[in-house]
Amino acid sequence: MFPNAPLPWIDLSTGINPHAWEGKRADFAALQRLPDPEETARLEAAAAASFGVDPDCLAAIPGAESGLRLLPRLTDAPSVGILSPTYGGHAEAWHAAERTVHIAASLGAMPDVSALVIVNPNNPDGRQIRPDTLTGLVTESRLLIVDESFGEVTPELSVAAQAHDRLIVLRSFGKFFGLAGVRLGFIVAGPGIIAGVRAAFGDWPVSAEAIAAGTKAYADMHWAENTRARLQADCLRLDAMLEKAGLELLGGTSLFRLTATPHAATWFAHLARHGLLIRPFAQQPDWLRFGLPGNEAAWSRLQTALEQGIA
Amino acid sequence: MFPNAPLPWIDLSTGINPHAWEGKRADFAALQRLPDPEETARLEAAAAASFGVDPDCLAAIPGAESGLRLLPRLTDAPSVGILSPTYGGHAEAWHAAERTVHIAASLGAMPDVSALVIVNPNNPDGRQIRPDTLTGLVTESRLLIVDESFGEVTPELSVAAQAHDRLIVLRSFGKFFGLAGVRLGFIVAGPGIIAGVRAAFGDWPVSAEAIAAGTKAYADMHWAENTRARLQADCLRLDAMLEKAGLELLGGTSLFRLTATPHAATWFAHLARHGLLIRPFAQQPDWLRFGLPGNEAAWSRLQTALEQGIA
Numbered sequence: 001m002f003p004n005a006p007l008p009w010i011d012l013s014t015g016i017n018p019h020a021w022e023g024k025r026a027d028f029a030a031l032q033r034l035p036d037p038e039e040t041a042r043l044e045a046a047a048a049a050s051f052g053v054d055p056d057c058l059a060a061i062p063g064a065e066s067g068l069r070l071l072p073r074l075t076d077a078p079s080v081g082i083l084s085p086t087y088g089g090h091a092e093a094w095h096a097a098e099r100t101v102h103i104a105a106s107l108g109a110m111p112d113v114s115a116l117v118i119v120n121p122n123n124p125d126g127r128q129i130r131p132d133t134l135t136g137l138v139t140e141s142r143l144l145i146v147d148e149s150f151g152e153v154t155p156e157l158s159v160a161a162q163a164h165d166r167l168i169v170l171r172s173f174g175k176f177f178g179l180a181g182v183r184l185g186f187i188v189a190g191p192g193i194i195a196g197v198r199a200a201f202g203d204w205p206v207s208a209e210a211i212a213a214g215t216k217a218y219a220d221m222h223w224a225e226n227t228r229a230r231l232q233a234d235c236l237r238l239d240a241m242l243e244k245a246g247l248e249l250l251g252g253t254s255l256f257r258l259t260a261t262p263h264a265a266t267w268f269a270h271l272a273r274h275g276l277l278i279r280p281f282a283q284q285p286d287w288l289r290f291g292l293p294g295n296e297a298a299w300s301r302l303q304t305a306l307e308q309g310i311a
Numbered sequence: 312m313f314p315n316a317p318l319p320w321i322d323l324s325t326g327i328n329p330h331a332w333e334g335k336r337a338d339f340a341a342l343q344r345l346p347d348p349e350e351t352a353r354l355e356a357a358a359a360a361s362f363g364v365d366p367d368c369l370a371a372i373p374g375a376e377s378g379l380r381l382l383p384r385l386t387d388a389p390s391v392g393i394l395s396p397t398y399g400g401h402a403e404a405w406h407a408a409e410r411t412v413h414i415a416a417s418l419g420a421m422p423d424v425s426a427l428v429i430v431n432p433n434n435p436d437g438r439q440i441r442p443d444t445l446t447g448l449v450t451e452s453r454l455l456i457v458d459e460s461f462g463e464v465t466p467e468l469s470v471a472a473q474a475h476d477r478l479i480v481l482r483s484f485g486k487f488f489g490l491a492g493v494r495l496g497f498i499v500a501g502p503g504i505i506a507g508v509r510a511a512f513g514d515w516p517v518s519a520e521a522i523a524a525g526t527k528a529y530a531d532m533h534w535a536e537n538t539r540a541r542l543q544a545d546c547l548r549l550d551a552m553l554e555k556a557g558l559e560l561l562g563g564t565s566l567f568r569l570t571a572t573p574h575a576a577t578w579f580a581h582l583a584r585h586g587l588l589i590r591p592f593a594q595q596p597d598w599l600r601f602g603l604p605g606n607e608a609a610w611s612r613l614q615t616a617l618e619q620g621i622a
Contacts, residue, residue, distance in 0.1 A: 011344070014344070014345070016343070016344060016345070018343075020339075020342070020343045022339070025336070025339075026492065026520075028331075028333070028336075030492050031331070031490050031491075031492040031493050031520070031524075032327070032329075032331045032489055032490060032491065032492060033322070033325070033327060033491055033492055034325070034327070034485070034491045034492065035492055062373040062377070062494065062512075062516075062517075062518070063513070063515055065512070065513040065514065065515055066373070066511070066512050066513060066516070068513075069510065069511055069512065069513050070511070073384065089513060092510075093510075096510040174345070178343055179342050179343060180342075180343070180344055180345040180515075181337065181341050181342040181343060181344055181345065181346055181518060181519030181520075182342050182518055182519070182520075183373065183515060183517065183518040199380065199403075199404075199407040200377070200380055200381070201373075201376070201377050201380065202374070202376035202377060202379075202380050202400060203376065204374055204376055204491075204494060205373075205377070206373075206494065207373070207492060207493055207494040207518050207520060207521070208492030208493070209337075209342070209492075209493075209518060209520045210518070213342075
């Protein structure tokens with residue numbers, strides 16, 4: 001579609017940290033055997049320490065995606081309310097499990113449901129809900145799933161330490177650590193849900209590469225702190241460029257920024273001609289989401305394209 | 312328990328090929344992003360070509376284990392019959408899905424069930440059932456799941472090409488290709504089951520490492536042919552050593568051998584003192600299963616221990 005775009009394309013369409021945690025990869029010998037359940041337990045202990053939760057309340061899964069698709073089947077909730085707009089996989093998962101799905105833009109507009117799904121901080125708009133508000137949403141007749149896939153950049157929002165079988169938390173390794181291809185995530189919950197997760201994936205839920213990366217990366221608090229600061233600084237730089245181009249900043253997390261413009265389709269095509277792929281939204285045609293450039297060449301190409309403008 | 316065993320331990324307790332397919336690992340860049348669904352599709356096409364099936368009838372999963380645990384939930388079969396003894400994960404999975412589980416040692420002894428699970432060739436005894444017998448077991452009231460986790464060594468037994476929504480085939484990448492830590496498997500079935508598998512794992516079911524290894528390895532027919540021959544030769548060598556030691560050969564595949572002896576516990580301890588871990592069976596106390604040694608040092612240690620004997 002854009003035959004003259006400079007190559008390679010720069011993919012700003014995701015919310016994945018472009019500065020990956022770069023540690024030692026799994027040895028080839030580790031690929032040759034089934035992961036020892038003790039190795040998986042050490043990964044889970046490292047993640048649990050990072051999230052501030054009891055390791056018994058957490059199970060490693062091959063990507064947060066596989067977890068969010070499992071959760072409807074682990075609950076008996078006949079209906080779900082999904083605070084939207086948000087990542088579409090949640091609605092797909094509950095539809096696939098043949099539950100009644102309600103979509104609402106605010107908690108006030110949400111009908112009476114037996115399960116609530118809230119992505120916090122939210123993708124794509126970055127909406128944040130305070131932990132005490134979240135925990136207050138759990139009632140005898142309503143469980144809550146909090147998708148904290150982007151939670152590493154706002155640890156103060158996490159309710160992982162309060163998780164139980166009716167307040168279930170999803171975590172993603174790949175986004176903050178920049179290693180989405182490794183496929184690693186976690187479910188944090190009480191003993192009933194955790195038993196269900198373990199029954200669903202068995203004794204070797206994640207790969208040797210996931211164990212090697214996750215065990216070391218979650219223990220690397222120094223890297224995490226530096227990365228949070230770096231991502232915030234990069235967002236300030238990106239925001240300034242976007243605003244100068246006349247794009248209205250709606251929100252985001254420090255892994256992605258959401259903008260609005262009546263000329264979104266024109267901007268999308270303009271940036272594509274510069275070899276820059278950003279995220280459009282079919283349901284919100286004036287929205288564009290920008291991920292962070294990963295190097296100076298990418299920053300420079302984005303800056304040039306934004307400054308040239310669409311006039 | 313065996314403080315004087317020579318180190319490192321030699322693990323002969325699994326049925327994993329010790330001579331792994333050794334190709335290029337995933338680039339670090341591939342770990343940094345979500346796998347492109349087209350890459351996953353290419354992996355599935357390579358596996359489908361190797362199995363002789365239509366790629367639309369196959370879905371990649373993060374290990375055969377995750378597939379066998381999903382399958383009860385994708386069928387509405389209220390009861391299952393599992394041809395046994397066999398891998399215990401099947402019974403666990405159907406129990407976890409709250410179905411009635413029948414265990415029988417022969418098809419003739421199996422009660423009327425709505426689903427049958429048969430591992431073919433079987434682990435641990437290597438029992439083989441002919442493809443036409445298998446396909447004949449599917450009736451209007453009974454579906455069949457064939458676990459071909461060890462099927463690469465006996466391709467003539469596979470019913471993958473006949474799979475449909477009531478004849479479901481499981482395949483494992485890690486055992487024959489010696490890369491169990493990669494976590495890769497496949498479900499082969501009709502469009503209904505495949506849609507259910509895709510709904511369960513989402514758009515990124517397997518890791519970048521699984522895609523890198525699987526896509527190339529399944530296309531490497533030359534390696535597969537050589538490996539089948541090598542494993543067969545190694546089994547002849549192993550069988551001769553086991554028989555000379557007075558162990559009765561019950562069966563196996565060319566990835567493992569099952570023996571019987573009234574002195575199984577003594578043999579297990581004797582081999583352990585030599586740093587050799589083999590597979591005992593709590594339910595069959597006279598059985599011992601041997602995997603293949605992976606190098607001459609391992610062969611030599613096993614030979615010495617077997618020749619020394621337990622007298």
